[in-house]
Amino acid sequence: MTTRDENHVICPHCGAEHGDAWEWCTSEMPFDTTCDECGKVFEAWVVYDVSYCAHAKAPAGRDGSSSMRGDDL
Numbered sequence: 001m002t003t004r005d006e007n008h009v010i011c012p013h014c015g016a017e018h019g020d021a022w023e024w025c026t027s028e029m030p031f032d033t034t035c036d037e038c039g040k041v042f043e044a045w046v047v048y049d050v051s052y053c054a055h056a057k058a059p060a061g062r063d064g065s066s067s068m069r070g071d072d073l
């Protein structure tokens, strides 16, 4: 069973929520940790949802219009 939560590491044994996960659960490789609630050992790791974004820059000027025109032809 794998638990997953955006803000807590949830013990798979008892369901206890361990806060401040971003401070201590920073490894993407599972590591042993002990539940504060039930004392059992479980593995925890972090999954980063990576997204790559892009958007077009606003045109700096109207330079492009001169090359687009066919007036000189």
Ligand SMILES: [Zn+2]
Binding pocket: 011, 012, 013, 014, 015, 016, 035, 036, 037, 038, 039, 040
């Ligand atoms: Zn527990």
